[in-house]
Amino acid sequence: MPRLLVIGAGTGGLMVANHVARALERELADGRVAITVLSDRDTYFYQPGLLYVPFDLMRPSELTRPVRSLLHRGIRFVHDRAERIDAAARRVQTRSGATLDYDFLVLATGSDVDVDSVPGLAAGGHWFYTLDGALRLREALRRFQGGRLVMAVGLPHKCPVAPLEFTFMFDEWTRRRGIRDKTEIVYTFPINRAHSIEAVGIWAAEEFERRGIQLETFFNLEEVDPDAREVRSLEGTSFRYDLLVAIPPHKGDRVHKESGLGEQGNWLPTDRHTLNLKDHPEIFVVGDATNLPVSKAGSVAHFEAEVVAENLINLLTGEPPSHLYDGKVFCFLEAGLDKATFIQFDYDHPPVVAPPTQAVHWFKQTYNRVHWLNLQAIV
Ligand SMILES: Cc1cc2nc3c(=O)[nH]c(=O)nc-3n(C[C@H](O)[C@H](O)[C@H](O)COP(=O)(O)OP(=O)(O)OC[C@H]3O[C@@H](n4cnc5c(N)ncnc54)[C@H](O)[C@@H]3O)c2cc1C
Numbered sequence: 001m002p003r004l005l006v007i008g009a010g011t012g013g014l015m016v017a018n019h020v021a022r023a024l025e026r027e028l029a030d031g032r033v034a035i036t037v038l039s040d041r042d043t044y045f046y047q048p049g050l051l052y053v054p055f056d057l058m059r060p061s062e063l064t065r066p067v068r069s070l071l072h073r074g075i076r077f078v079h080d081r082a083e084r085i086d087a088a089a090r091r092v093q094t095r096s097g098a099t100l101d102y103d104f105l106v107l108a109t110g111s112d113v114d115v116d117s118v119p120g121l122a123a124g125g126h127w128f129y130t131l132d133g134a135l136r137l138r139e140a141l142r143r144f145q146g147g148r149l150v151m152a153v154g155l156p157h158k159c160p161v162a163p164l165e166f167t168f169m170f171d172e173w174t175r176r177r178g179i180r181d182k183t184e185i186v187y188t189f190p191i192n193r194a195h196s197i198e199a200v201g202i203w204a205a206e207e208f209e210r211r212g213i214q215l216e217t218f219f220n221l222e223e224v225d226p227d228a229r230e231v232r233s234l235e236g237t238s239f240r241y242d243l244l245v246a247i248p249p250h251k252g253d254r255v256h257k258e259s260g261l262g263e264q265g266n267w268l269p270t271d272r273h274t275l276n277l278k279d280h281p282e283i284f285v286v287g288d289a290t291n292l293p294v295s296k297a298g299s300v301a302h303f304e305a306e307v308v309a310e311n312l313i314n315l316l317t318g319e320p321p322s323h324l325y326d327g328k329v330f331c332f333l334e335a336g337l338d339k340a341t342f343i344q345f346d347y348d349h350p351p352v353v354a355p356p357t358q359a360v361h362w363f364k365q366t367y368n369r370v371h372w373l374n375l376q377a378i379v
Contacts, residue, residue: 002033002316005092005102007082009039009067012287012301013108014375019309021072024316028074033316035074036100038092040081042067044375045131048298049368051162051334053134054141055173058368060131070375082109085259087280104282104312107268108305109255111158111288111296113248118154124226125244128166129157140243141173146182147242152231153189154221154249156265158288158296160196161343163187163247164204165334170245171211172336185212186239188219188231200333200343203353207335221246250296252289267291272347273324275308284308292327294347299330302374332364340364 004020006013017037027033043064052058068077080094085105092100113129115122128134149170153163167187174180187194187208193201194208194215208215220234224244231246232238256262261277263269269278270290277283286308287301294300304325311321327347334340335356342360343351 001031002103003101004033004035004104004106004312004316005100006035006037006106006108007039007085007092008106008108008110008287008289009037009041009044009071009077010108010110010287010301011298011375012110012305013037013039013106014044014067014070015302015305016106016108016284016286016309016312017075018070018072018376019305020312020316021074023309023313025074027317034076035072036076036078036102037067037071038078038080038082038094038100039067040079040095042077042079044070046368046371047129048159048162048371050128050131050134051165051169052368053131054128054137054166055169055337056138060135062369063131065372070372082255083258085255085261087259087261087277087283090282104284104315106284106286106308106312107256107277107289108286108301109253109289111156111250111252113157114251115248117249117251118221118224118246120224120226121221121246121248124224124229125152125231125246127246127248129162129247137245144179144243146174146179148184148186148240149243149245150186150188150231150239150241152219152221152244152246153187154247155190155196156296157247157250159331160295160297161200161331161333164195164200166245167213168207168211168336169334171213176337184214186214186216186241188216188221188233188239190218190220192217197343197345197351199351199353221249250288256289263291272327274311274321275304275325284312294327295329295331297329297331298371300328303328303330332360332367334361334364 049063084093126137194204195201252266270285288296310323339356340361341356345351
């Protein structure tokens, strides 16, 4: 009986597992296939909702669901942490001491902020990429009466447009509160433009100009001095701030490196089309954990999950894999509190940024409330 093991019950892991389970319902019921999901959290967390928490536009209770409630009934769920992946023996060792053997493995372990990689940031700055961080920032915004906001973006990070979204939402939030004239906004970015994707960078720079937001390029976040309330770059520039919101650089899970599978940053070397881990046709990588030059986004995890699930269905039933990933990315982009746009691109087609509309904003709001169905659609 072929055994599929999925590590990570986030967006990518849930989608792969549910998609395969639905297609192989009969095989699962007859014991001809086994699917196990292993995750160190038994609660699924809808991370895109964190953008709204500082502005009091979404509550934490709206963002979570028990993992079990989102999984197909035929899937076994193990709440434990993968501590070591022995790819030669096709075996995973967990924190509690259990071992899980597999024939096919999916690594969907995501990515996380590395706050400590920027000295002083934990003490002197804010971020909204974790629930604790978003709630602390909500408190800071409740106290904010004007002054200089510095949004300092580190790379790499997931959701490539979230720092821009926060900045545009903050701009409008201060206008609505009547404190925009007492507020200065500075946006820093590590390279020579406002965003790694050129079309987004050009569009954002125009928006910054129109809204009176200062753009500082070539600003690689080096350290924060909480006493002086100053953020400094590797390039030797610095800004005093009243409120610092940073996007800390991200890293992949340490189990990759510790198992001899990960590269620098714990990212997994992944084939850009088959999504196989390098030299391992029995291991697939989905979502943020890849080293691919595509955005780390839930939509990417979704598109990759479809490809990997279809190939796993083939492999688990003795057929060769047949699907390839084309680099597809889709991101909504809030351009304030009531308008949004979106970008869509793939390996061969760069994005175009359309003018923001209310309709796209409401589409995103609706998706925020129903995305559970997307994870489960396949149950
Ligand atoms: C503020 C914010 C806004 C965002 N907005 C958007 C947006 O608008 N659109 C969009 O598409 N994306 C957005 N994203 C990004 C999106 O949430 C992620 O890209 C997506 O969740 C990645 O899916 P994943 O399956 O790779 O990882 P995750 O969903 O993070 O899941 C990884 C899972 O693996 C588990 N895990 C990790 N290591 C181990 C281990 N060793 N053993 C067991 N379990 C393990 C983790 O606990 C976690 O449950 C946003 C993210 C943030 C933080």
